Amino acid sequence: MKAFAALLDRLVYTPGRDAKLRLLADYFARNPDPDRGYALAALTGTLDLAQAKPALVRDLVEARVDAELFRWSYDFVGDLAETVSLIWPKRPEGEVPTLSEVVESLQRAGRRDVPGLIEGWLDRLDVDQRWALIKLVTGGLRVGVSARLARTALATWSGKPLAEIEEIWHGVTPPFTGLFAWLAGRGERPAADATALFRPLMLAHPIEDAELNELDARAYRAEWKWDGIRVQLVAGGAARRLYSRSGDDVSATFPEIVEAMDFDAVLDGELLVGRVTDQGWQPAPFNDLQQRLNRKTGVRGLMESHPAFVRLYDILLDGGEDLRAQPFDERRRRLVAWHGAHARERFDISPLIEFADWGRLRELRAEAREASIEGLMLKRGDSPYLAGRVRGPWFKWKRAPLTVDAVLMYAQRGHGKRSSFYSDFTFGVWRRDLGGAAELVPVGKAYFGFTDAELAALDRWVRSHTVERYGPVRAVEHALVLEIACDSVHASPRHKSGVAMRFPRVHRIRWDKPAAEADDLETVTRMVVAAS
Amino acid sequence: MSDPARGGHWIRPTPTGLYVEPGDFYIDPGRPVGRAVISHGHSDHARSGHDHVLATRETLAIMAGRHGQDCAGAMQAVAYGESLVIGGVTLRLAPAGHILGSAQIVLEHAGQRIVVSGDYKRRPDPTCPPFEAVPCDVFITEATFGLPVFRHPPDRDEIAKLLATAALFPERAMLVGVYALGKCQRVIALLRQAGYDKPIFLHGQLGAMCDVYRRCGVELGELRPVIGMIKEGLAGAIVLAPPGAAAERWARRLPEPLVAQASGWMRVKQRAKQSGVELPLVISDHADWDELLQTIDEIEAPEIWVTHGREEALVHAAKARGRKARALALVGYDEEGS
Numbered sequence: 096m097k098a099f100a101a102l103l104d105r106l107v108y109t110p111g112r113d114a115k116l117r118l119l120a121d122y123f124a125r126n127p128d129p130d131r132g133y134a135l136a137a138l139t140g141t142l143d144l145a146q147a148k149p150a151l152v153r154d155l156v157e158a159r160v161d162a163e164l165f166r167w168s169y170d171f172v173g174d175l176a177e178t179v180s181l182i183w184p185k186r187p188e189g190e191v192p193t194l195s196e197v198v199e200s201l202q203r204a205g206r207r208d209v210p211g212l213i214e215g216w217l218d219r220l221d222v223d224q225r226w227a228l229i230k231l232v233t234g235g236l237r238v239g240v241s242a243r244l245a246r247t248a249l250a251t252w253s254g255k256p257l258a259e260i261e262e263i264w265h266g267v268t269p270p271f272t273g274l275f276a277w278l279a280g281r282g283e284r285p286a287a288d289a290t291a292l293f294r295p296l297m298l299a300h301p302i303e304d305a306e307l308n309e310l311d312a313r314a315y316r317a318e319w320k321w322d323g324i325r326v327q328l329v330a331g332g333a334a335r336r337l338y339s340r341s342g343d344d345v346s347a348t349f350p351e352i353v354e355a356m357d358f359d360a361v362l363d364g365e366l367l368v369g370r371v372t373d374q375g376w377q378p379a380p381f382n383d384l385q386q387r388l389n390r391k392t393g394v395r396g397l398m399e400s401h402p403a404f405v406r407l408y409d410i411l412l413d414g415g416e417d418l419r420a421q422p423f424d425e426r427r428r429r430l431v432a433w434h435g436a437h438a439r440e441r442f443d444i445s446p447l448i449e450f451a452d453w454g455r456l457r458e459l460r461a462e463a464r465e466a467s468i469e470g471l472m473l474k475r476g477d478s479p480y481l482a483g484r485v486r487g488p489w490f491k492w493k494r495a496p497l498t499v500d501a502v503l504m505y506a507q508r509g510h511g512k513r514s515s516f517y518s519d520f521t522f523g524v525w526r527r528d529l530g531g532a533a534e535l536v537p538v539g540k541a542y543f544g545f546t547d548a549e550l551a552a553l554d555r556w557v558r559s560h561t562v563e564r565y566g567p568v569r570a571v572e573h574a575l576v577l578e579i580a581c582d583s584v585h586a587s588p589r590h591k592s593g594v595a596m597r598f599p600r601v602h603r604i605r606w607d608k609p610a611a612e613a614d615d616l617e618t619v620t621r622m623v624v625a626a627s
Numbered sequence: 628m629s630d631p632a633r634g635g636h637w638i639r640p641t642p643t644g645l646y647v648e649p650g651d652f653y654i655d656p657g658r659p660v661g662r663a664v665i666s667h668g669h670s671d672h673a674r675s676g677h678d679h680v681l682a683t684r685e686t687l688a689i690m691a692g693r694h695g696q697d698c699a700g701a702m703q704a705v706a707y708g709e710s711l712v713i714g715g716v717t718l719r720l721a722p723a724g725h726i727l728g729s730a731q732i733v734l735e736h737a738g739q740r741i742v743v744s745g746d747y748k749r750r751p752d753p754t755c756p757p758f759e760a761v762p763c764d765v766f767i768t769e770a771t772f773g774l775p776v777f778r779h780p781p782d783r784d785e786i787a788k789l790l791a792t793a794a795l796f797p798e799r800a801m802l803v804g805v806y807a808l809g810k811c812q813r814v815i816a817l818l819r820q821a822g823y824d825k826p827i828f829l830h831g832q833l834g835a836m837c838d839v840y841r842r843c844g845v846e847l848g849e850l851r852p853v854i855g856m857i858k859e860g861l862a863g864a865i866v867l868a869p870p871g872a873a874a875e876r877w878a879r880r881l882p883e884p885l886v887a888q889a890s891g892w893m894r895v896k897q898r899a900k901q902s903g904v905e906l907p908l909v910i911s912d913h914a915d916w917d918e919l920l921q922t923i924d925e926i927e928a929p930e931i932w933v934t935h936g937r938e939e940a941l942v943h944a945a946k947a948r949g950r951k952a953r954a955l956a957l958v959g960y961d962e963e964g965s
């Protein structure tokens with residue numbers, strides 16, 4: 096528990112991705128099996144533990160601590176796991192149990208033995224270790240590490256390619272002893288679970304308008320880049336899996352898709368929600384999909400109001416036949432043939448767009464207004480399906496961004512290289528009431544898009560226009576206009592303004608523009624594209 | 628303010644500070660007075676402008692270092708253990724273990740002994756002598772960390788965390804936020820105890836107090852100002868600065884600083900995160916909850932008065948231990964040096 100607790104404690108405070116990777120890689124390098132395997136499982140959400148309710152932990156502490164003192168403390172700290180870990184009356188004593196000892200005991204224990212086990216460990220652990228234990232047994236391990244990041248750390252530490260780790264990820268189980276043996280160079284590469292294997296996706300490079308003319312239009316095929324989540328469908332034998340782009344299994348979130356996967360193939364596509372019309376599926380904006388993504392399982396009501404479908408891009412395997420080495424044009428032909436033979440109401444094919452030259456494609460891109468379109472994909476007709484982001488065969492050409500002139504309201508300090516810079520900017524637009532009085536409502540937050548020189552200038556401005564400070568945040572005079580670019584604007588009842596922006600970034604700093612002339616909320620609201 | 632002292636009616640809280648009537652002096656007064664007895668050098672306890680100040684030699688040196696030699700009309704140094712009579716009161720200073728020169732004030736009058744703890748802690752500190760438990764009738768204790776969630780871990784674990792992090796990020800500077808008086812020198816001394824013998828780099832505001840400590844005989848090893856260093860020269864270095872300096876432009880001379888802070892408040896994750904700290908170090912110069920209770924048990928005073936901090940929980944706990952206890956509302960003490 097010692098090293099694991101120290102790792103969690105450091106992760107909680109470490110905002111930077113690179114620093115997190117370093118902490119994780121260091122942990123994997125220094126700790127023995129099966130501890131590091133259980134830690135990996137806990138971080139990637141694959142640890143199978145009978146979970147304790149927070150109420151159990153509360154009962155334990157209330158039996159040991161003066162009620163009044165506990166109440167004052169809980170009020171002050173605000174988080175149950177942390178209050179308990181801090182207030183637990185005993186100074187640590189005896190051997191600190193290992194993570195494996197804790198996990199394996201809990202896996203063996205009957206329900207009634209769990210409270211006694213936890214209490215015994217709380218007596219042996221120090222504050223950080225108690226916190227880690229409580230988070231582990233109550234299943235609330237939120238330390239800002241995704242499964243993808245944990246796998247990336249395995250690659251960093253071992254030097255093995257991430258794509259290879261992702262391929263076998265779904266064939267290995269905690270405590271991952273075989274995986275670690277291979278990563279440490281002491282064993283064979285574990286066999287992937289061939290029936291439900293994730294194949295790393297082929298990704299596209301971004302391309303700008305101006306770069307297009309260097310490419311031969313005739314060599315490329317174009318299709319819309321749909322604004323959903325990229326998925327891989329793997330089905331064969333008894334196995335059916337729906338994987339996200341990073342290889343996480345999202346089957347449980349979209350049971351209706353899994354149900355329709357009664358075939359033997361591996362497909363690449365975009366998962367969308369929408370509704371069926373005479374012309375087939377009409378995708379809804381990304382925000383509608385977001386509601387489904389927020390749930391770990393399919394919720395009946397949401398499945399009916401936000402039904403999901405997959406718009407297919409590519410076919411990787413058809414039956415036992417691996418098509419990845421075939422050129423795109425051939426795979427496309429096979430995809431169409433496959434779809435003809437296996438028509439399913441949950442799947443359609445992303446259509447190819449006819450165009451003679453880049454000029455025509457530019458026009459089509461400019462005309463596309465549907466919220467569900469993010470831009471265009473360009474794929475070389477002769478490109479094989481390659482793992483990862485290879486420059487050349489595939490490009491994504493995003494739609495021209497929307498821009499909003501907003502007023503800077505708050506600035507927050509960054510981290511690491513930016514820790515002495517105010518680099519996270521909250522901006523707002525004007526809302527006018529009937530009498531014409533205007534107030535600023537925050538509509539978003541941006542922390543990139545500017546150059547280093549612009550950041551320095553913004554930082555100077557923030558420091559000399561601060562009106563109030565709250566910890567690392569400064570409220571500033573409402574006097575600077577930022578031109579904010581974003582991919583799209585969505586209705587969002589969770590925000591005070593009623594709107595949310597996708598990928599907002601600082602496009603230009605409008606030193607010249609008076610704040611009163613910034614956009615108003617009505618303008619921004621008009622940018623919201625309603626579900627069609 | 629409630630009824631003045633029940634246990635000892637000759638000492639009472641006033642808006643200016645604790646007033647000792649038969650000796651006509653104040654303890655740590657918040658504004659200029661005729662006669663002041665100062666427990667230690669933190670600015671909320673040691674203000675300038677009194678006609679006459681009595682304190683340890685070290686505290687007087689700190690005050691002079693901060694406010695200048697003429698910060699009081701007259702300064703009278705008293706060594707730990709030495710007693711003297713002021714009016715009808717016998718006064719003696721006992722080590723408090725808080726920072727260099729910090730003292731408890733032991734007062735006797737009319738057959739009754741009252742001890743004013745000032746700020747104190749119980750764990751060993753290489754920069755000052757340890758707290759001395761003085762039996763008394765009334766013990767007036769601080770309660771900065773008067774909640775059972777505040778239990779400081781061993782100093783060496785926190786220092787080990789700092790050194791391990793520095794080793795893991797050798798291209799970055801460890802920027803440790805510390806108060807200029809007390810915490811700064813303690814962290815340096817703890818690093819030296821842990822065997823760290825490289826130069827430690829200081830923000831310009833920290834040099835003066837380190838000099839005072841050295842003149843008082845505290846070993847701090849090689850200290851260097853940050854100013855004048857090239858950025859690359861500070862990779863992997865430990866740099867001490869006042870809290871908040873990380874947000875200042877000053878910090879840009881450091882290579883990708885990793886922001887740490889040494890304070891008892893770092894114990895609570897939410898509080899540490901809000902302050903934007905990447906490496907919280909729970910190192911405090913105040914007694915934690917266990918030390919407060921340990922002290923109340925050792926002193927065996929039948930009556931406990933609790934001053935600045937979270938009084939209610941400590942009063943509650945003292946009563947549960949069979950003591951008479953009450954909160955003394957003393958205003959004007961902040962959290963400096965916590």
Ligand SMILES: [Zn+2]
Pocket residue numbers: 667669725746963964
């Ligand atoms: Zn103090």
